[in-house]
Amino acid sequence: METKVIEEAADIERVLEKHAGAGRDHLIPMLQEVQERCGYISKLAVSRIGDHLDLAPSKVYGVATFYNQFRFQPKGKYHFMVCRGTACHVKGSLKVLDMIRNMLDLEPGETTRDRLFSLEVVACMGACGLSPVVNLNGEFYAKVTPKKLASIIKECREEENENEQD
Amino acid sequence: MIELEVDGRQIEARPDDTILSAVTRHGIDIPTLCHMEGLPPSGACRLCVVEVEGNPALVPACSSAVAPGMKVRTHTPRVLDARRTIVELLLGSHPDDCLYCARNSKCTLQDLSENLGVRQRLYRGEKTVRPTDVSSPSITRDPDKCILCGRCVRVCEEIQSVSAIDFAGRGCDAMIATAFDRGLNLSTCVNCGQCIVACPTGALRERSYVDEVVAALADPGKMVVVQHAPSISVTLAEEFGTKAGQDVDGKMVAALRYIGFDRVFDTSFTADLTIMEEGSELVQRIKDGGPLPMLTSCSPGWIKFLEHFYPDLIPNVSTCKSPQQMMGAVIKSFFAEREGVDPADIVSVSIMPCTAKKFESSRPEMAPEHIPDVDYVLTTRELGHMLKMFGVDLMAVEADTADTPFGERTTAGKIFGASGGVMEAAVRSAHFLLTGTEMAELDVQPVRGLEGAKEIHTKLGDLEVGAAVVSGLGNARVLLDQIRAGRDDLHFIEVMTCPGGCINGGGQPLGADIEAVKARMRALYRIDREEEVRVSHKNACVQRLYDEFLGEPLGEMSHRLLHTSYARREDLAEAGSKD
Incomplete structure (x- = not known):
């Protein structure tokens, strides 16, 4: 540190x-x-x-x-970018965003205290055909539902647990 | 001169006038929320819009220059409608809880809503819900009531050059915040309270200690002692609706006694004591070669400003405590001993024109053995409020005199309340200390008045002395930068945090314009003109205090009770590395 x-x-x-x-x-x-x-x-x-x-x-x-581009907490190990552009909005990105907020107790721009997760809201990632879109550490996840997202977060946590045991 | 027509009337304006300044001078009232006298217009609130012939849009009067032949209409239905809509929109996201607001009946937004005839809730916007910042011992900040006019930001930056707060965020999320939205207590805020005076709503107010004082007065086991600052007696009456500039010293003393204070003392007494200590310190520094120039230490906002921004000049500040803290110290030592009361059973209250005094009394070095020298500080406004709570009609009270031994003062101590007063009192006594004779003419005119920076070069005996008086921290900054750059013709500098000194302090009655501040100042100098004893070294009770208790100025006892020290304050970077 x-x-x-x-x-x-x-x-x-x-x-x-x-x-x-x-x-x-x-x-x-x-x-x-x-x-x-x-x-x-x-x-x-x-x-x-x-x-x-x-x-x-x-x-x-x-x-x-x-400006939205600046954040005031370091990014977490798992950095989620949730698209809130028009197409993603129509396809339900708000529910996806709420899911992350509730699961991780995190507001956009924030990072969890253990520095594992951070959340960012972006206007459009130019991948409207895949909406709603979530980007995790550079990797795109297409047609994300709250349920799908919950399993992504779960996977991240499992990965962490394995790392700890090693 | 420029001629223009306003509401069908010909008026004359100066070439540098705005429509607002020209029509205001002619007695036409145009409402504003963001406008600040003496500062460039910001044109943010749009309440001052008027119709100008030939211009299809409404124009803001505050930021539009006058032109020859201009035809202005200030109160047409279109104008009134625009103004009312602005207020209605502001109310749409306002908590709308006037009955529970500290500024009820003293709020510009409320007045506007009344004057413009707002009678129904037309817009129901989302109400802001943010925590109230109660971190500061001086100032409480309620962002929900903020209408983002920016007046606090401007006074903090442009008058005080502190910039503890600024606009943060954008759109609906915009708010006034410190860096990283930390509590005011962690910012560079100097607690001067000028933002409170500038705020048109209840978003900024003093941290009130009225409840604590009321409880202390009702406690039979406590001896409750009060002191009042030099400027209070010339401003308190305004809280009861009188014109500025009325001295109600005797009435105030009687009222304080009536509501239950066991002793009423006058902070001007310790102002005289300050002159004895600070004057001796100055003479000693001049004899010993420094550090000079010596800077005054009675204004606690200024002291915190120095600790933040000019820590290299800390050796130059007088080590004297402020008059408030000197009074606190002698109450809980000499007075307690004389009365045979345990200092822990004395509740020491002070009435101050100042919110920074609340911070000052809470400084750890002002609480020897964890017993604070001053327990609670109330502003002039809080005292007015408290007297009303107790049903006291100040103006109808029979005048009374303060208690001995700390109730006696000279007029030199009294003029501490105006910028230049400390200097004038110091010059009078320094002359005596250095030459053994009194000045032929006690008035020191060059240091009087509301100008932000004043200087005097004079001879005290054989000694050529340079002195400066600054008020408003922006003016202090200019002078301090000169000192840093090597200016060396000054021996003594009086710094007051608020423009014009304590008579314009952040705890004073709201709504005072420059004329009101001048009237307050005149009231102090009238007292100085009309009374007999005008030099601090002739305060008989101060002399007796030295004989019976303190010994001599700068002596061991004085050093322990009346002097203090200062320290550089941590900046954001250092604080951040600990988070």
């Missing part, structure tokens, strides 16, 4: 170096690059970017939360 924090800090510093002497118009690119490297925007990132651009942390956070 400790090394992860140090790595994150180093990643943030790399972004700052790249934007040396930058003005406030660099705020969004910097947030994007930090998220690219670290997977999320940490408190340290908000504080350091704020110092760098002479912006209060509340301002940096305010801008970052305006």
